[in-house]
Amino acid sequence: DSGVTQTPKHLITATGQRVTLRCSPRSGDLSVYWYQQSLDQGLQFLIQYYNGEERAKGNILERFSAQQFPDLHSELNLSSLELGDSALYFCASSVGLAGPQETQYFGPGTRLLVL
Amino acid sequence: AQSVAQPEDQVNVAEGNPLTVKCTYSVSGNPYLFWYVQYPNRGLQFLLKYITGDNLVKGSYGFEAEFNKSQTSFHLKKPSALVSDSALYFCAVRPTSGTYKYIFGTGTRLKVLA
Numbered sequence: 743d744s745g746v747t748q749t750p751k752h753l754i755t756a757t758g759q760r761v762t763l764r765c766s767p768r769s770g771d772l773s774v775y776w777y778q779q780s781l782d783q784g785l786q787f788l789i790q791y792y793n794g795e796e797r798a799k800g801n802i803l804e805r806f807s808a809q810q811f812p813d814l815h816s817e818l819n820l821s822s823l824e825l826g827d828s829a830l831y832f833c834a835s836s837v838g839l840a841g842p843q844e845t846q847y848f849g850p851g852t853r854l855l856v857l
Numbered sequence: 858a859q860s861v862a863q864p865e866d867q868v869n870v871a872e873g874n875p876l877t878v879k880c881t882y883s884v885s886g887n888p889y890l891f892w893y894v895q896y897p898n899r900g901l902q903f904l905l906k907y908i909t910g911d912n913l914v915k916g917s918y919g920f921e922a923e924f925n926k927s928q929t930s931f932h933l934k935k936p937s938a939l940v941s942d943s944a945l946y947f948c949a950v951r952p953t954s955g956t957y958k959y960i961f962g963t964g965t966r967l968k969v970l971a
Contacts, residue, residue, distance in 0.1 A: 744900065775959070784963040785901075785947060798957045832900055839957060842889065842908045846959065848900035 745769065746835050746849035754855045760821040763852045767814055767835030773797075774816040775836075775846060776808055780829040791816055792839050823856045830854075859884045861950050863962035870938045871970050878933040878965045880948030890931040891949040892922055895964075901947060907931060918942070938969045 745768035755761055767774050776788040778801075787800035791810035802808075805823075810816040820827060830853050834846040861882045870876045882888065889908050893901040905916025912924045922933045933946060948962040 744902070746900070777961075785961040787958055787961070790957060792957075800958060834901075844889070844951070845891070845903055845906060847903060848893070850900045 744847040744849065746833060746847055748831075748833050748849035748852050750852060751850065752853050752855075754857065755823060756857055757823055757825060759823050759856075760819065761823065761854065763818040763820070763831050763833075763854075765816045765818070765833030765835075765849060767816070767833075768847055771835035771837050771847075772814065773836045773839060773844075774810055774814070775834040776802075776816070776818050777832040777834065778829045779832060779851070785832075788818070797839065820854070825856050828854055828856045859950075859952065859960055861948055861960050861962040863946075863948055863965045865965050866963075867966045867968060869968045869970060872940055873937050876933075876935050876938045876942070876967065876969070878946050878948075878967060879930070880932060880962055881928070881930045882948075882950045882960075883929065884950050884952050884960070886952060886954050888953055889951040890922070890924060891951070891959075892916065892920070892931075892933050893947045893949060895945040895947065897944075904933070904946075938967075940969045940971050943967055943969045 747766045749764045772793045775790045778786045788802040790798040808818045830851045832851045834848045836844045891906045892904040895901045907914045907924045915921045945964045950960045
């Protein structure tokens with residue numbers, strides 16, 4: 743158990759809908775990262791937050807947004823869902839931002855199925 | 858563009874034999890290097906990392922990795938494979954300048970045969 747929690751574990755929804763994925767980092771971790779893992783594209787970095795501020799952006803669609811709250815939990819919002827958004831969504835956390843001791847610890851993931 | 862390559866989609870090895878999972882990278886400077894393992898229906902678990910120093914890094918579950926700067930490689934190794942090592946292995950690189958983004962390889966599926 744990494745100490746990173748994600749809810750829900752599974753989510754089934756329809757095209758055009760909006761969903762929110764939640765992540766709680768390990769105790770003491772200030773950075774939260776979101777990744778999408780699909781069969782054909784591997785693990786894709788979406789976005790990183792550090793202490794409430796966006797710090798790095800990857801291949802995140804405009805239909806997707808995220809935020810990190812004062813209690814450091816993070817939410818990833820996916821809207822106008824398409825079939826191709828079906829994937830595993832992982833959250834990871836690390837203590838800080840850029841130091842050599844930084845290691846990401848991953849949550850168990852949320853499996854999203856868009857029908 | 859910065860990238861990480863895991864040239865083998867799958868590696869098969871007999872139980873008890875040594876295993877190697879390959880990773881090469883194209884990232885400027887002196888990046889930090891990581892290996893993660895993913896078991897079915899689970900998140901990625903951290904195995905080991907290289908920051909600086911000794912080129913041979915030891916990690917969890919008997920795994921180690923060898924850093925080679927001239928070949929920009931960071932191959933994962935284990936002297937004696939177990940059936941329970943069967944999983945998906947990811948190499949990741951974190952540049953040390955310009956970006957905080959981690960770059961992951963596409964993953965290598967390791968199958969250890971009894």
